Amino acid sequence: MSSxxxxxxxDLVTYFFLRRGVVKAVDGxxxxxxxxxVLGLVGESGCGKSLTALSIMRxxxxxxxxTHRAARFASAERTS
Numbered sequence: 001m002s003s004x005x006x007x008x009x010x011d012l013v014t015y016f017f018l019r020r021g022v023v024k025a026v027d028g029x030x031x032x033x034x035x036x037x038v039l040g041l042v043g044e045s046g047c048g049k050s051l052t053a054l055s056i057m058r059x060x061x062x063x064x065x066x067t068h069r070a071a072r073f074a075s076a077e078r079t080s
Contacts, residue, residue, distance in 0.1 A: 007033040007056075010070040014048075014055045017066065025051045026067075035074075 014026040026048045033039050041049040054060050056071045 004035045005032050006074040008072045014067040
């Protein structure tokens, strides 16, 4: 099993700007995922687990969301 990093996330932030003010949905998430590892995001309801994943994949709803993406994916390797 290689220790190659396939996903690196540094200080990921996702904010929603609403009329009532700013909602800091994801604020400063960092982690590394190495080849062969499994990562589970655990937390209370509404703590930002889904928005973390959606932010990394760039699948946030259009509109008031502002994300500072600090995610880096390793290039995919193909085997014949």
